[in-house]
Amino acid sequence: MFNTIKMAALSALVGLGTLAALPAHADSIYLGFGNNQDPRVGVYTGDDDGNYREHRRHGNWRRSCSPERALDKAERMGLHRIRIIDINRRTVKVAGRQYGDRVVIVFANDRGCPVLYR
Template identity: 65%
Template sequence: MFKTFKTAALSALIGLGALAAVPAVAQADGIYLNFGHSGPRFGTYDGDRHQTREWRRERDWRRGCSPERALDKAERMGLRRARIVDMSRHTIKVAGRKYSDRVVVVFGRERGCPVVYR
């Protein structure tokens, strides 16, 4: 009886040691251990792909104001049914409704979509 407890404790110690060594070797973002119907599974999760997409989105934001960002900002300002009416090199004109009145907002094409005219 003591021999089986000793064997189980030794194998658990070896398994935990192996789990502790894997992140240092693989340099992964996360580790998962799954016990399911198809048997135990072990693996690593590397989240670099998602970080790259977020970085690209952040980099695009720093470039300037896009039409999609202007529409998002207009909707956050309270315009309903916002749509782009006119675009030029320097401005984006968005029209919509606010309190049942027609409202036109002009955004600059600079970083942060500054409001030029309301």
């Protein structure tokens, strides 16, 4: 009986020691129960940022504000019937309708499409 309790206690200490050392080795621990696209269930360790970096490096990633990005950002800001009215090396001008009024937004031709004028 004493041997069984001793082995259970030793196993518990080894298990807790492994779990305590795991976050020092991995960036993150994820407990996944699956979703509609991924039915897998389990514990995942590590950082999944490598796929994002790989996608960003090989995808159509630019450091400037493309016209498509400016249109997407204007649409997220609530404009309807949006169109580009002017593009130069420093700005991208987008016009559209919001609450029935005509709105012109000027984006800087820089990373993230910052708004210069609205």
